[in-house]
Amino acid sequence: MSQVKIGLLGLGTVGGGTVNILKRNAEEISRRAGREITVVHAAARDLNKPRICDTSGIKLTTNPLDVVNDPEVQIVVELMGGDGLARELVLSAIAQGKHVVTANKALIAKHGNAIFAAAEAKGVTVAYEAAVAGGIPIIKAVREGLSANRIEWLAGIINGTGNFILTEMRDNGTDFGDVLAEAQRLGYAEADPTFDVEGIDAAHKLTILASIAFGMPLQFDKAYTEGITKITREDVECAEKLGYRIKHLGISRRTDKGVELRVHPTLIPERRLIANVDGVMNAVLVQGDAVGPTLYYGPGAGAEPTASAVIADVIDVVRTMDAPVESRIPHLAFQSSAIRDIDILDMGEVETSYYLRISAADRPGVLAELTQILGDRGISIEAMIQQEPAEGERNANIIMLTHKVQEKRMNDAINAIESLEAITGEVMRIRMESLG
Amino acid sequence: MSQVKIGLLGLGTVGGGTVNILKRNAEEISRRAGREITVVHAAARDLNKPRICDTSGIKLTTNPLDVVNDPEVQIVVELMGGDGLARELVLSAIAQGKHVVTANKALIAKHGNAIFAAAEAKGVTVAYEAAVAGGIPIIKAVREGLSANRIEWLAGIINGTGNFILTEMRDNGTDFGDVLAEAQRLGYAEADPTFDVEGIDAAHKLTILASIAFGMPLQFDKAYTEGITKITREDVECAEKLGYRIKHLGISRRTDKGVELRVHPTLIPERRLIANVDGVMNAVLVQGDAVGPTLYYGPGAGAEPTASAVIADVIDVVRTMDAPVESRIPHLAFQSSAIRDIDILDMGEVETSYYLRISAADRPGVLAELTQILGDRGISIEAMIQQEPAEGERNANIIMLTHKVQEKRMNDAINAIESLEAITGEVMRIRMESLG
Numbered sequence: 045m046s047q048v049k050i051g052l053l054g055l056g057t058v059g060g061g062t063v064n065i066l067k068r069n070a071e072e073i074s075r076r077a078g079r080e081i082t083v084v085h086a087a088a089r090d091l092n093k094p095r096i097c098d099t100s101g102i103k104l105t106t107n108p109l110d111v112v113n114d115p116e117v118q119i120v121v122e123l124m125g126g127d128g129l130a131r132e133l134v135l136s137a138i139a140q141g142k143h144v145v146t147a148n149k150a151l152i153a154k155h156g157n158a159i160f161a162a163a164e165a166k167g168v169t170v171a172y173e174a175a176v177a178g179g180i181p182i183i184k185a186v187r188e189g190l191s192a193n194r195i196e197w198l199a200g201i202i203n204g205t206g207n208f209i210l211t212e213m214r215d216n217g218t219d220f221g222d223v224l225a226e227a228q229r230l231g232y233a234e235a236d237p238t239f240d241v242e243g244i245d246a247a248h249k250l251t252i253l254a255s256i257a258f259g260m261p262l263q264f265d266k267a268y269t270e271g272i273t274k275i276t277r278e279d280v281e282c283a284e285k286l287g288y289r290i291k292h293l294g295i296s297r298r299t300d301k302g303v304e305l306r307v308h309p310t311l312i313p314e315r316r317l318i319a320n321v322d323g324v325m326n327a328v329l330v331q332g333d334a335v336g337p338t339l340y341y342g343p344g345a346g347a348e349p350t351a352s353a354v355i356a357d358v359i360d361v362v363r364t365m366d367a368p369v370e371s372r373i374p375h376l377a378f379q380s381s382a383i384r385d386i387d388i389l390d391m392g393e394v395e396t397s398y399y400l401r402i403s404a405a406d407r408p409g410v411l412a413e414l415t416q417i418l419g420d421r422g423i424s425i426e427a428m429i430q431q432e433p434a435e436g437e438r439n440a441n442i443i444m445l446t447h448k449v450q451e452k453r454m455n456d457a458i459n460a461i462e463s464l465e466a467i468t469g470e471v472m473r474i475r476m477e478s479l480g
Numbered sequence: 481m482s483q484v485k486i487g488l489l490g491l492g493t494v495g496g497g498t499v500n501i502l503k504r505n506a507e508e509i510s511r512r513a514g515r516e517i518t519v520v521h522a523a524a525r526d527l528n529k530p531r532i533c534d535t536s537g538i539k540l541t542t543n544p545l546d547v548v549n550d551p552e553v554q555i556v557v558e559l560m561g562g563d564g565l566a567r568e569l570v571l572s573a574i575a576q577g578k579h580v581v582t583a584n585k586a587l588i589a590k591h592g593n594a595i596f597a598a599a600e601a602k603g604v605t606v607a608y609e610a611a612v613a614g615g616i617p618i619i620k621a622v623r624e625g626l627s628a629n630r631i632e633w634l635a636g637i638i639n640g641t642g643n644f645i646l647t648e649m650r651d652n653g654t655d656f657g658d659v660l661a662e663a664q665r666l667g668y669a670e671a672d673p674t675f676d677v678e679g680i681d682a683a684h685k686l687t688i689l690a691s692i693a694f695g696m697p698l699q700f701d702k703a704y705t706e707g708i709t710k711i712t713r714e715d716v717e718c719a720e721k722l723g724y725r726i727k728h729l730g731i732s733r734r735t736d737k738g739v740e741l742r743v744h745p746t747l748i749p750e751r752r753l754i755a756n757v758d759g760v761m762n763a764v765l766v767q768g769d770a771v772g773p774t775l776y777y778g779p780g781a782g783a784e785p786t787a788s789a790v791i792a793d794v795i796d797v798v799r800t801m802d803a804p805v806e807s808r809i810p811h812l813a814f815q816s817s818a819i820r821d822i823d824i825l826d827m828g829e830v831e832t833s834y835y836l837r838i839s840a841a842d843r844p845g846v847l848a849e850l851t852q853i854l855g856d857r858g859i860s861i862e863a864m865i866q867q868e869p870a871e872g873e874r875n876a877n878i879i880m881l882t883h884k885v886q887e888k889r890m891n892d893a894i895n896a897i898e899s900l901e902a903i904t905g906e907v908m909r910i911r912m913e914s915l916g
Contacts, residue, residue: 065770069630075695075818076627078806173625179771181625189609189617191512192791194505259511317777320756334501335615335788338778341753342771352771355628367803370514382511 051117061347147174179349193332250294259378487553497783583610615785629768640760686730
């Protein structure tokens, strides 16, 4: 049986998981791939650090370039993260005619266009299944499984940390800050949780999904990103009462005016399957014109789930390594000559329904003022709840669900509402999607 | 752009859907595939029948052999169903060195071993994504997406008709017979619903999934099949009260003693995502040792969902048509030389938990007799509900949930229970799975 030799950049969580699976499932994997896949060289920052994997038989170095330059290494597997050094190393591997597998979403979302162009010029493949939704084969599903479809939209829970926090808030009635602290203690959230809770990580992944769905270049800088830090226990409860769940979704939709590309908290009907994806799990719902809705669910992070995707990519790369370039899947699903610039829709132009939570003085006439402002802007109300003021409080919470309206109109309405004398503080606004 | 010419056997629902999508999405598809895919020849039983698709530009015939033998046709797409003539035509296409795409689960489940052997001998591919779970790319996910994993088990709702019936029974509290009649009226169920409601269709699909998961030959004749016809409204309600849903599942699990291969009604905890897959939708849950659980959800039937899978297969076949054979995915996921005979576990040896509904005379001592019988056989009870007899009735329903026990022991216990004087009629037994 022929042997394929791979080099690892990074021996942390995912790198360690990759080594472990390749060892444990060596037989299963070679029965499928028809080749033996062996890690021959690996780079780690600190060789004395304790590892989750057995590195015997693997040449070790602290210099990742040693791995990239090793003539034995046929496929470079980049698992170090970041988009500075990782980018240089990946480009160097490509320049040497080596295939690359990476789990690095920031790298692909921000530098993928240049990386894929370099790879095509050299006739090599850069595979990145593990960059989106960890162990779920979502890149494969969209690029290959749904290739007959005109994709209409997709929506995903693509950050496990954020989903864990929202799930805990709902299950236990806890506040955002308390759950975040618990998530950090459990290792589900980083010490600096910004990437996760502000939606940047999700925006990286959404950027990649949108490109392969619609056949357009990666445009991370145009993604709209809003975090979950302002969501209160109250919002979670009100949503529940109205038959909705709050999820941090990445959404991309094709419209006549351009493609929507947005990450934000979203109310979705509780009967939708994706509304019931809880804890650290991820899921992506894809709407194709032929197939209709399909959903892909699984663990979006962790050593072995991510390594599962990395190794599947290695096997895919190995299969077509010696085949004509035409037999490989194009990097962004569409032939590079068929990739088209499509405008990303400005967030002000996006149309959604809204959940509004307004803290208002508990006196007659306030509701009339609110509905007047909305009515003047053509915003119609689908449902409303007025909550009694809590004991000792003078303000009541008014919850409104609106029909669809352009975001800029809603912004205008919210400005007008916030300037009313009877209104205290900011209006809480959460977008709603039916996903039906 | 190069052109690939395909021939269709069958121009009914799926055939018509295939023609429609290839026409409507011609540009999107060729932007992905890098080739134009054109239907040049199609066979239908009756050329005068009204069609859902425009057949202009397609040569039509009533003789499917004309299509298979047409030297222009490079890929034969078999959408006629049945496993007699279809088998002959597929083997004839293979003998002529043509690739085949089929949506025919009976054909693959029953004759796949011979068909794949013939295809390998000729160096052609037989693709069958559409044969399992319609538009969901589940074959691709298991064969390629999870290729790093030792698959431990999989469980699927893989018959839309059955799932529609069980969903309606639950939502509306209706009886099996009434819902079946409604499903027939809506076109979700055939005039002869045996294949669907008795689990034969699901067993075809499960047979295929089990082979690609575990690397063993197709063994349809060894699948255990039990339908949903005996499930009552009462069972659905009792399950609900206990926190469960009843689903018609296909389950295959690797055990030390062999592989389980079974289709039967199953109680699953309502919090599981798959318990919330309703109506005609399908879903497959796969447990891999590395990735953990992943779930794939979507429409399992219908013209365009099925055609979506057919066309994705055509695109896959086209991509590696001119590449070395090693670059193709092996038919049963594992290299044919690595396929191993694995015993299918006899149903008597399978261990599950059980739901039991027992109609018993409402008098003291009956419960003691029942628990004695179970206790003697080492069967322990997890939960129990005793229902008051309905007005004018003398019998009470006793519902029991048991811990795990071997099926043959449970059969023995049920025989003993049914021979008790206080027991009326048959004991209703439904297997339970935690799927966790």
